[in-house]
Amino acid sequence: MRQQIIMDVDTGIDDSLALLYLLASPEADIVGIAATAGNVPAPRVAANNLAWLDVCRAPDIEVALGAAEPLAIPLRTTEDTHGPHGVGYAELPESARSLSHRSAAQMWVELVRERPGQIVGLCTGPLTNLALALRGEPELPRLLQRLVIMGGAFNHPGNTTPTNEWNVHVDPEAAKEVFDAFSAAPPDRRPIVCALDVTETIEMYPVHLALLAERAGSLPVEQVSDTDSPEARSGTSNPIVRHLTDAVRFYFDFHRTYDQGYLAHMHDPFAAAIALDPVLAATRPATVDVELIGTLTRATTVADWAGMWGREPNADIVIGTDPAAFFERMITRIGDFARAVYPPTTPEDA
Ligand code: RIB
Ligand code: CA
Numbered sequence: 038m039r040q041q042i043i044m045d046v047d048t049g050i051d052d053s054l055a056l057l058y059l060l061a062s063p064e065a066d067i068v069g070i071a072a073t074a075g076n077v078p079a080p081r082v083a084a085n086n087l088a089w090l091d092v093c094r095a096p097d098i099e100v101a102l103g104a105a106e107p108l109a110i111p112l113r114t115t116e117d118t119h120g121p122h123g124v125g126y127a128e129l130p131e132s133a134r135s136l137s138h139r140s141a142a143q144m145w146v147e148l149v150r151e152r153p154g155q156i157v158g159l160c161t162g163p164l165t166n167l168a169l170a171l172r173g174e175p176e177l178p179r180l181l182q183r184l185v186i187m188g189g190a191f192n193h194p195g196n197t198t199p200t201n202e203w204n205v206h207v208d209p210e211a212a213k214e215v216f217d218a219f220s221a222a223p224p225d226r227r228p229i230v231c232a233l234d235v236t237e238t239i240e241m242y243p244v245h246l247a248l249l250a251e252r253a254g255s256l257p258v259e260q261v262s263d264t265d266s267p268e269a270r271s272g273t274s275n276p277i278v279r280h281l282t283d284a285v286r287f288y289f290d291f292h293r294t295y296d297q298g299y300l301a302h303m304h305d306p307f308a309a310a311i312a313l314d315p316v317l318a319a320t321r322p323a324t325v326d327v328e329l330i331g332t333l334t335r336a337t338t339v340a341d342w343a344g345m346w347g348r349e350p351n352a353d354i355v356i357g358t359d360p361a362a363f364f365e366r367m368i369t370r371i372g373d374f375a376r377a378v379y380p381p382t383t384p385e386d387a
Contacts, residue, residue, distance in 0.1 A: 039066035040313060041155050041182075043148060045103075045141070046305070047075025047162025047204070048085040050125050050288045055161050055305035056086065057281065058367055060093050061374030062313055069148055071141035073103040073162040074112050075207050077123035082162070083136055085122065088129035092276055094378050097134070103141035103166040107208035115203065118291050125287025126270065127280040145170035149180035158184040159312040161305035163204050168211035171218045178219050183315075184228040187308035188212065189325070189338035191354060193234040200337040202233050205327060209336035213327035220324075220351040227353045229311055229320060232338070235355045236304035243299070245364055246285060250278045252372025254381035261286050263299040274382075277375040306367055311355065317366075319357035322350035 042065055046052040059065040072083035079102055086100050106112045120126060137144060145167060149156055158181050160167055171177050178184075188204040189212075195201040205212040219228050243261040250258045255275030261282060267290065271282035288301035311318050323340040331337065340354060 039064055040157055041066045041068045041152060042312060043069045043071065043145060043156055043158050045071040045073055045158065045160040045162060045167055046082060046086065047073045047077070048082050048089070049076040049123055049162065049305065050119050050284045050301070051303055051305040052076070052161050053085065053089055053124055053284055054281070054303060054367070055159070055309040056089055057093065057277070057371050057374070058306045058309045059313070060095055061370040065313055067098050068152070068156065069144050070098060070100045071103055071144060071166050072100060073141065073166050074105060074107070075114070075162040075204060076119040077114050077116060078112065079103045079105060081123050084131065085124055085129065087132035087134040087136070090134060091132045092129060092280055099137045099144060100134070101137040101139055101141040101144040104169060107163060107165050108168060108210040108214070110208070110210075113207055120287045124280075125284035126267070127283040129280060141166040142169035142173060146174040146177070149177055150174065153180045154182050157182050157312050159309060160184070161187040161204075161308055163207040164188070164211040164215045165208045168208075168214040171214060175218070178222045178226060181226070183226065184219070185231065185308050185312040186228050187231045187236065187304050189230055190233040191338060191340045193232065193237070195337070196233060198336070200334050202338065205338055206336045209327050209329055212338070213329060216325045216327060216351055220349065222351065224322070227322065227351060229315060229318070230325065230352045230354045231304070231308040231311055231318075232354060235318070235358055236307055237302050238358070239303040239307045239360050239363060241285065241301045241303045241364070243289070245368060246282055249281070249368045249372045250275070252368055253278050253375035255279070255375065261289065263289070263293055275375050275379045277371070277378060303367075307358070307363055310363055310366060317358055317363065318355040320353035321356045323352055323354050324348045324350050325352040325354070
């Protein structure tokens with residue numbers, strides 16, 4: 038039985054890899070993609086997902102446009118992190134596929150009502166549209182099979198302010214409404230939260246791109262380097278590998294610019310892997326809330342691990358995983374998928 042998944046994304050370089058990971062996983066059945074404003078505006082997020090579906094020669098999958106702005110504050114985007122169009126240096130051909138006629142929030146609500154207990158929700162962007170869906174359907178936490186969230190930082194510095202993680206920073210009101218809504222969820226329905234504490238251990242390096250190209254039978258196998266010019270573009274034969282390489286190289290440049298090394302944190306594909314296989318991570322229950330009025334700390338996620346607030350846990354926070362095992366899994370899946378979609382043309386290519 039394939040696992041039905043709603044993706045709620047702000048694509049985004051690592052959101053792109055989350056989509057590729059799920060498209061490459063036979064056990065995943067993406068039943069809808071919600072385009073949430075975050076890394077780039079929502080229409081751009083939607084266009085990026087439609088374009089990736091074309092590149093991957095994927096079947097029709099509903100892509101629904103989310104709200105233009107967060108619940109209570111103006112939208113902040115981050116093209117300096119994800120590139121002018123949100124996919125780094127990649128130049129994805131615009132897709133002729135159509136957007137869904139319904140909004141992202143309507144799609145959430147109608148899908149979980151139609152398929153109660155069958156869908157895993159995966160949020161790798163701000164929680165704006167999930168919060169809007171919860172306002173429309175308060176039963177959503179019980180209608181979802183499970184929710185996986187990439188977001189927050191607990192015993193770990195923020196990546197947007199000293200204590201904020203980007204997805205929560207963009208729409209802290211939405212994040213608070215989501216965690217509050219899951220306060221009454223039974224233990225097996227608590228959101229699994231992939232925060233920076235663990236996702237910043239998922240470090241992608243150029244060698245991973247080379248291994249992926251090799252697995253896909255894509256030639257040449259390029260050695261992406263920090264000496265590459267920003268104008269450099271991949272020339273490898275497999276289109277999925279080529280566009281992925283151009284996307285991720287921008288993320289490498291961004292992390293180096295901020296003294297994190299020539300690497301890229303793969304927050305979102307890690308969360309996608311957890312959505313399909315929660316056993317890949319160790320988790321610990323906690324009560325999570327979001328600071329909304331702190332002068333220095335607004336949008337900070339706070340975890341009460343010890344019941345000091347006297348409130349039931351509303352989250353299972355990921356506290357450990359094996360990054361090497363994740364990359365082995367991601368490279369195998371996406372590499373094999375890329376090879377299957379674009380088989381090497383000659384024996385020498387194989
Ligand atoms: O903080 C990392 C998260 O913010 C990732 O989901 C990235 O894509 C951005 O949305
Ligand atoms: Ca994201």
